[in-house]
Amino acid sequence: MKSQIKSIGLASPGKPIQQEMICRFMQKAHSLDARESRKLSFVYRKSGIAQRYSVLKDFNYINPQDFEFFPKNESLEPFPDTLSRMDVFKRTAPILAIEAIKNCLAKSDVEAGQITHLVLISCTGMYAPGVEMDIINSMGLPNTVERYAIHFMGCYAAFNGIKLADRICKSDQSANVLVVGVELCTIHFQKEYNEDNILANALFGDGAAAVLVQAGDGRMQIEKYQSNIIPDGAADMAWSIGNFGFQMKLSKYVPSLLERGIKRFAEGLEQKFSLSEINHFAIHPGGKQILSKIETAFGINEGQNGHAHEVLKNFGNMSSVTILYVLESVLNDSSIKGKVLAMGFGPGLTLESLLIEKP
8 A cells, every 4th residue: 555645744943034135144244344245235136035044033133232142243253053053952853743744743643642653853052852852742742653754865865864764654554654843054154254154055945844644545645756866076065073063065066966866867767757648847946057957857837846945035045844845846737737846955965756647
């Protein structure tokens, strides 16, 4: 028997912050002159993002006296260390994750006490006992629940969570598997003005999502999946732990690398998924250029991947959580029927593909 995505719940922290306001914060934080400020404004205007969310209110302000997390001075010194950022994660990530779970279960006939397996996904924070234990204790999940944690895999990690849930359901058809992603990307803001930080600061936002997976027929059937690795892109996308938060390596060459990789794997993807028969796509919106390059590689138009563009516009890139927002939009779109190919990518350079079907 196949597995199904029964329901998806989302959660965003606070109110949306306009991309223009974040740009003004960055111009001030980087101490940019007028020329460099204009360059940065151009990057933000062309990002395809209108707004994002953050657990930190500071990005709403340009006056340091209004800051709550960063030091109240223009140099932002002493710059927050990794410990202080993990304190924010430990305090806020469970709250956001629980909100997403409640929204997910409210759309189903499953109660918290019926969850048999819990899969926690995050690459922006970790501690032990982790977010999953806070979820179990706060929501009254059974003390027999099996729990798993997928950490530090980046933007494609949700695919691994769904694949794990699928395999659990195929081995135990009575399982109710809850896959929960929570990413607080913005707590890792880096003020050094370089290409990696410019791109990361312009793209990433915070969010959480929960997915209920069961055996049986439903609104979104899990059909097939596949992993591909582009080894020559390993140095272009990376994620490491530094003294002042987690540090992103995000090369401007990633979109082109992904386009070439998809073309290289085209024959295998056709054999696995019958690409030529698929009309709808759900591609991880890692950035506007990434969506454009992948659409070109597949020979599809923006409309066939429209939900990804909308999620990018309204939420930015929330790392592993982002594809779950896209799938939630696809799930609720009554005009989409038949096969949908979802795709994500991250450090490795790794491509994850997931074929789903909406009856």
